[in-house]
Amino acid sequence: xxxxxxxxxxxxxAGAAGVVGALATRAPTSAWAQAGAQAxxxxxxxxxxxxxxxxxxxRPLKDGAGVIKLEAPPIAENGALVQVSVEAxxxxxxxxxxxxxxxVADKNRIPVVTRATLTPEMGQAFVGETIRLGETTDxxxxxxxxxxxxxxxxREVKVTVxxxxx
Amino acid sequence: xxxxxxDLLKVAAVAAGAGIMPRALERADAAERLLEMEPLGNVxxxxxxxxxxxxxxxxxxxxxTLIGVGAERGxxxxxxxxxxxxxxxxRRGSLEAYACSSVDFAxxxxxxxxxxxxxxxxxxVARIRAARPGRTLLLDGGDTIQGSAxxxxxxxxxxxxxxxxxxxxxxxxxxxxxxGLERVRELFGDRESRGLFRGNxxxxxVSEVGFGDPxxxxxxxxxxGRVKVGVIGQAFPYxxxxxxxxxxxxxxxxxxxxxxxxxxxxxxxxxxxxxxxxLSHNGLPVDLKLAARVAGxxxxxxxxxxxxxxxxxxxxxxxxxNSGAHGKFLSRLDLDVRGGRPVAHRYRLxxxxxxxxxxxxxxxxxxxxxxxxxxxRLGEALAVSDSLLYRRGTFNGPFDEVILDALLERADAxxxxxxxxxxxxxxxxxxxxxxxxxYGHTGITYANTWAREMTGAEIVRVMEDVADxxxxxxxYYRQGGDMVRLGGLTYAIAPQRPAGRRISExxxxxxxxxxxxxxxxxxxxSLGEADGPPAWDVVAAHLRRLKRVTLDPRPRVRVx
Numbered sequence: 001x002x003x004x005x006x007x008x009x010x011x012x013x014a015g016a017a018g019v020v021g022a023l024a025t026r027a028p029t030s031a032w033a034q035a036g037a038q039a040x041x042x043x044x045x046x047x048x049x050x051x052x053x054x055x056x057x058x059r060p061l062k063d064g065a066g067v068i069k070l071e072a073p074p075i076a077e078n079g080a081l082v083q084v085s086v087e088a089x090x091x092x093x094x095x096x097x098x099x100x101x102x103x104v105a106d107k108n109r110i111p112v113v114t115r116a117t118l119t120p121e122m123g124q125a126f127v128g129e130t131i132r133l134g135e136t137t138d139x140x141x142x143x144x145x146x147x148x149x150x151x152x153x154x155r156e157v158k159v160t161v162x163x164x165x166x
Numbered sequence: 167x168x169x170x171x172x173d174l175l176k177v178a179a180v181a182a183g184a185g186i187m188p189r190a191l192e193r194a195d196a197a198e199r200l201l202e203m204e205p206l207g208n209v210x211x212x213x214x215x216x217x218x219x220x221x222x223x224x225x226x227x228x229x230x231t232l233i234g235v236g237a238e239r240g241x242x243x244x245x246x247x248x249x250x251x252x253x254x255x256x257r258r259g260s261l262e263a264y265a266c267s268s269v270d271f272a273x274x275x276x277x278x279x280x281x282x283x284x285x286x287x288x289x290x291v292a293r294i295r296a297a298r299p300g301r302t303l304l305l306d307g308g309d310t311i312q313g314s315a316x317x318x319x320x321x322x323x324x325x326x327x328x329x330x331x332x333x334x335x336x337x338x339x340x341x342x343x344x345x346g347l348e349r350v351r352e353l354f355g356d357r358e359s360r361g362l363f364r365g366n367x368x369x370x371x372v373s374e375v376g377f378g379d380p381x382x383x384x385x386x387x388x389x390x391g392r393v394k395v396g397v398i399g400q401a402f403p404y405x406x407x408x409x410x411x412x413x414x415x416x417x418x419x420x421x422x423x424x425x426x427x428x429x430x431x432x433x434x435x436x437x438x439x440x441x442x443x444x445l446s447h448n449g450l451p452v453d454l455k456l457a458a459r460v461a462g463x464x465x466x467x468x469x470x471x472x473x474x475x476x477x478x479x480x481x482x483x484x485x486x487x488n489s490g491a492h493g494k495f496l497s498r499l500d501l502d503v504r505g506g507r508p509v510a511h512r513y514r515l516x517x518x519x520x521x522x523x524x525x526x527x528x529x530x531x532x533x534x535x536x537x538x539x540x541x542x543r544l545g546e547a548l549a550v551s552d553s554l555l556y557r558r559g560t561f562n563g564p565f566d567e568v569i570l571d572a573l574l575e576r577a578d579a580x581x582x583x584x585x586x587x588x589x590x591x592x593x594x595x596x597x598x599x600x601x602x603x604x605y606g607h608t609g610i611t612y613a614n615t616w617a618r619e620m621t622g623a624e625i626v627r628v629m630e631d632v633a634d635x636x637x638x639x640x641x642y643y644r645q646g647g648d649m650v651r652l653g654g655l656t657y658a659i660a661p662q663r664p665a666g667r668r669i670s671e672x673x674x675x676x677x678x679x680x681x682x683x684x685x686x687x688x689x690x691x692s693l694g695e696a697d698g699p700p701a702w703d704v705v706a707a708h709l710r711r712l713k714r715v716t717l718d719p720r721p722r723v724r725v726x
Binding site: 073074075076077078136156158160161162 | 407
């Protein structure tokens, strides 16, 4: 990398932050603060249930099949680099648009992988990115519409030790 | 052949009139019946798949156990043994029963002989081409250049020469990639250049990591019987997780349904194909699911799972064919294509009966030339087997037990792992096991053995992981193949249960597994680096010491 920061250095830094974070029990980052309640500190751990509760409280997550297209490989070629995309059908007008797209990997140490804020000016509700999965897990796409409706779809992504039969 | 089918029938009639129907005559008549087919329509698709470099005829016993999950249970291809014979109304003891099932295998193998072999296959192909001039198309589903010593030593070249001589017109890959991408390019070419292979190598679902540029031609259009046939190639979707990543470091695969639908539409709408065929290495369960989700495929010619489908399975308007493995079968699908779609079809899974099909002279010469330099080495008889030895089946076969014994002994280990490959030839009782046979079970480009400590928990995790690759309810989550073979260990498995909860009652050395204990483990065909001697050396040394192999049944797995 041009700025001289290697992945290893970042990971080392994250490890150190994890220790600090564990000591300072309430240290929300600004991005997470927007989401509502407390986010886990860097290097921490959170269950998907508590993450969803923290983000959405008791609001219902409706079935988003037919509205949300979540693309993810059934079997990841490399768990460290899994390409995932979310597309939601939406007119993207001021009155009716997708406000937020979340990507959640249930079994990741920190399950909420992405929170993308969208505006009508973007013209489409689409997020594509490469995520990291430590083990086989359901990946969910949760879409928050401008009227506050929450929709979700999920797909299993398998992270396997591999090997072949055929 | 000099004797026509009609001649044989005449002789048979006379013999029957005289009250005699000698077995030899009955047999010859049965053979002719299997090799012949009343032609239909304007196109004949000929399909072979997964020959695994079986240049010469082989014994290859079909599985006696194949466990399907959910709705798959009890239906083809998850039918074996007598249930399979009953389902297809195949008479026990017949040639068909020998070719398609495990029933009475050793007896019938002695009666009917080996199947396959490229010289015999070439004669069969030539016969059909002569009967259907200008109307045939010969397609190969891949796993063609791996599985023998000569294929390994020539890095696939011997098989590509045989493919050229046979006149294979289209092929799609899987194990081909275990020679590395550069070798695949040399042998088969890519989008820009041609390789040694004279036909078309198609694989729409192989692209470069990053920008996703396709590496190979996705499809080809061939003409047969004045019908424009579009053939799309579907490579095995999980090459990067099934084999060491070093062979395909910059490639990404996948089932790629959307891309496939795009190619089907382009072939139909832009290129005016009359018939659209998917030449697939997905495996049969994946193809059955895919056929219901991708519109406009007339035919799927499939492989990978080695299922010899006696009859095609129809999904909507798609005919799904699977043609077995090891060169045992040639599928013949006659189609009457009118107005851009097939209106009638006739199918036969033809066993390549080496005793009834004389060798094609040119192919026999090529095979002799390929094998001559290695004849002495390949022919070394290492041991004689008193038992029937095979690999194919959901769980350990007796040939796996031989490999596992060899691994355990060399590493002085408590547990041994060997992959559940679906290829690997069969040895009849009384037959000598040659070095060539050992390569027929171990001949891969990552055959090194390994030995290390593993905790009980780690061992179970590997077992659960492989079980899920086999028994996941959704076929798109399976990689094909069979359960990992285990030595030194017994267990129970509940295939219908969810991931992580299938394996129980694991015992190592007769004692219940301790999740925290460290066990000495060994294996081969690791996806990582391994520095032990290659499996063929370990197995050959073991057999030389044994001299005789007698394997009593080992009840290793309890299916719940």
